[in-house]
Amino acid sequence: MSLYDDAVLVLKEYEDQPDLRQTYLDHLAAHSDGVWKACGDGHITASALVIDPSRARVLLTLHRKLRMWLQMGGHCEPGDATLAAAALREGTEESGIEGLSLLPGGPVRLDRHETPCAWHLDVQYAALAPAGSVEAISDESLDLRWFAYDEVAEVADDSVVRLLEATLARL
Secondary structure (H helix, E strand, O other), X not given: OOXXXXXXXXXXXXXXXXXXXXXXXXXXXXOOOOOOOOOXXXXXXXXXXXXXXXXXXXXXXXXXXXXXXXXXXXXXXXXXXXXXXXHHHHHHHHHOOOOOEEOOOOOOXXXXXXXXXXEEEEEEEEEEOOOOOOOOOOOXXXXXXXXXXXXXXXXXXXXXXXXXXXXXXXX
């Protein structure tokens, strides 16, 4: 199964946000390259909100280009077999934490947002960090920091707050 086929399957199985889910499916139906950064009309991205082992905090990155506190995430790459694998890869690369595990049940949320380059149709997952893990800043980050749940709204935008709320409901 290709990444494109996996994305269609994941979105068809996703039961929340029906209008936005349909927007994603329509985009993929119109663009066979809709999972790749090269798709100029926008593209699917994958992200993961990293939760600490005690389930009391989340790890956010101060994105180098956007200068915003965000969850880990980004573009799909040719080696990604699934959207879940892309989210896990991005979470691992940007957090520096090995051994992340995605929460069961598939994506937690969808979020469509415009970036300076194109529309991102983000498929958002949540991932648990293993006990004893230590984060490490990547080249894509200006900073990396753990935030208690009640601190997130003070530093991040509404999309991250909504992702956290959906993640807490899943936990």
